Amino acid sequence: MKTNLYLAWSSDRKIQETGNSGGAVTALLKFALEHKKVDAVLAVKKRNNSRFDAVPTLITDPGLIHETAGTLHFAPVSMVKIVKNYLDGARNMKIAVTCKPCDARAIIELAKRKQIQLENLFLIGLNCSGTFLPTVAEQMISEAYGENPQDLVKEEVDNGKLIITLKDGSTREKDLEELAQKGFEMRENCLRCSYKIPRMADIACGKWGNSGKEATFIEICSPKGHEFLDAAAENGALVMEAATSEQIEERKQEETAAVENAQAREQKELDVLKNYSPDERLKFWSSHLQRCIKCFGCRDACPLCYCKDCYLEPYRGCVAGGETPPDIMFQLIRLSHVADSCVNCGQCQDVCPMEIPLTRLYNCLNRELVRIFDYQPGVDVNQYPPLTIVTDQELFIDAPDIINITSAAE
Ligand code: SF4
Ligand code: SF4
Ligand code: SF4
The missing domain is CATH 3.10.450 (Nuclear Transport Factor 2; Chain: A,)
Incomplete structure (x- = not known):
């Protein structure tokens, strides 16, 4: 039986030297462009040669792929809005995208909502220990x-x-x-993030399990992933060998340790709030949320906030214009819109000028929804968000209060 787990490295010595862990990702991207497997590559590159400043870049010339080589832990750039807003959801071109687990998850969530054409994307997932x-x-x-x-x-x-x-x-x-x-x-969202290996992408690439060799451990996660890697290996761009049982075990141990750490951190956060009374909890969140200056940064940075006609705009009549801090409804509306699909990417919190711990708030509600509906956002493209598939009948059976509220409103 064909394995899904490989150690791989570039056959090109120059790429081996510039890329991380044998340069397998750089070699694959170059191969994909040279052999017209994709029309473009979307990846991150340093700006002004600084490791603290990076920008997403769209590359069509294979000769420029080296600019994206290596991993950056100090520039947490999200690729998702670029695909959705500037590349028309990949409707018109095939694109290979390098993505962290949270990017890949957001892309999957948007694909479910028909905002991104997943068939046109080749997701090259990069393991992530945090940024x-x-x-x-x-x-x-x-x-x-x-x-x-x-x-x-x-x-x-x-x-x-x-x-x-x-x-x-x-x-x-x-x-x-x-x-x-x-x-x-690290960023607060990264500390609680349990998605270290992006198995929702077509392939997941990283260092764990490479036994200290200059090689990338690749897990193939989809038929598209198999097709790409087979083609790259046949062409000679990539050298691949099946991972040994020791290497697989090494990787498993590293992943387990990282996930356990993240889960412990998340639990600590949840426990603090669990010990609060409802009133104390409200006070806790209000004390943070009343610092909001309604700059809309969180909404604009969130990959899952994609409505063209946003309920937070004053003309929609839900939140009055010109008020700071805004009524708590400003936050609650956004929270109710994204909580089921939030992928804990941290983009909202990163841009908040008032340093409000937004991802902690979204994550608290998201964990509740996961518990009730067993729905993990961004993991399986065929699993639809619970709030989009709940039927009227289910609402009537499980939440009689909602009928009363609805009837009263009518
Ligand atoms: S939330 Fe942080 S640790 Fe998790 S995938 Fe994103 S950047 Fe990496
Ligand atoms: S709410 Fe924040 S953490 Fe959640 S998906 Fe949006 S930007 Fe990412
Ligand atoms: S980014 Fe922060 S200050 Fe700006 S609207 Fe969002 S919560 Fe308010």
Whole structure:
């Protein structure tokens, strides 16, 4: 039987040197463009050669793929809005997209809502151990590591440590716990994120399980993934060998440890709120939400907020215009619209100028919905959001109060 688990690396020495872990992803992207498997590649590249500033880039020339080589932990860019808003949901072109698990999940959620044409995408998932905000990271490198941030050429998260490589080839490592105690934590959403390997993408690529070799561990997750990798290997662009049972076990252990950490962190957050009375909980959230200056940043950054005619606009009559802080309905409307599909990507919180812990709020409600409906957003394209498939009959049986409210309104 054909395996789904491989170690792979580029056959091109130059790509091996520039890409991470043997350059398999870079080689695959180059192959996809050269052999017209896709019309374009959407990936992230550094801006001004800074590891703290990155932009999504659309590439059609295979000669430019090297610009996207390597992994960036200090520039959490989302690719999803680019596909949805600027590439017309991939309706008119085939695109290979490199994506973190939260990007891949948001793409799947949008595909369910017919906002993205999944058939035209080849999702190259990148394992993710978490990311830092660029400002936090830059300060961390200079204060906690005592190094010039501009001297940084590589960073990686491994075994609870953040290891940085400097221009002169030397490395420094620090414990993530110790960094957190000094105030240099990963983004809050990343700390609670249990999706470390993006199995909802066509392939999931990363380092875990490579036994320290210059190779990428690839898990093939779809027929499209098989087709692409077979073609790249036959063409000689990629060298692949089936992963050994030891390598598979090594990867499993790394994943389990990372997921357990994330779940413990999430549980800690939920426990704090669970011990509050409903009144205390309301006070807790109100104290945060009343800082809102209604800049609409959270709505505009959220990959799942895609309505053209948004209920938060004053002309819709739900929230009055010109009020700051806005009525709590401003937040509650957005919360009720995205809570079932929120993928904990953190984009809303990243842009909030008032540092409101928005993802904690969305995640609290999302976890409740997961518990009630057993619905995990962004995992299976064939599993529809519960609130879109609930029937009138189910509403009437399970929530008689809703009938009363509806009847009273009528
Ligand atoms: S939310 Fe998860 S997938 Fe997204 S950047 Fe953070 S750790 Fe990675
Ligand atoms: S609500 Fe925030 S965390 Fe959830 S999907 Fe939208 S931007 Fe991402
Ligand atoms: S980004 Fe923050 S301040 Fe701006 S509207 Fe959203 S919650 Fe309010």
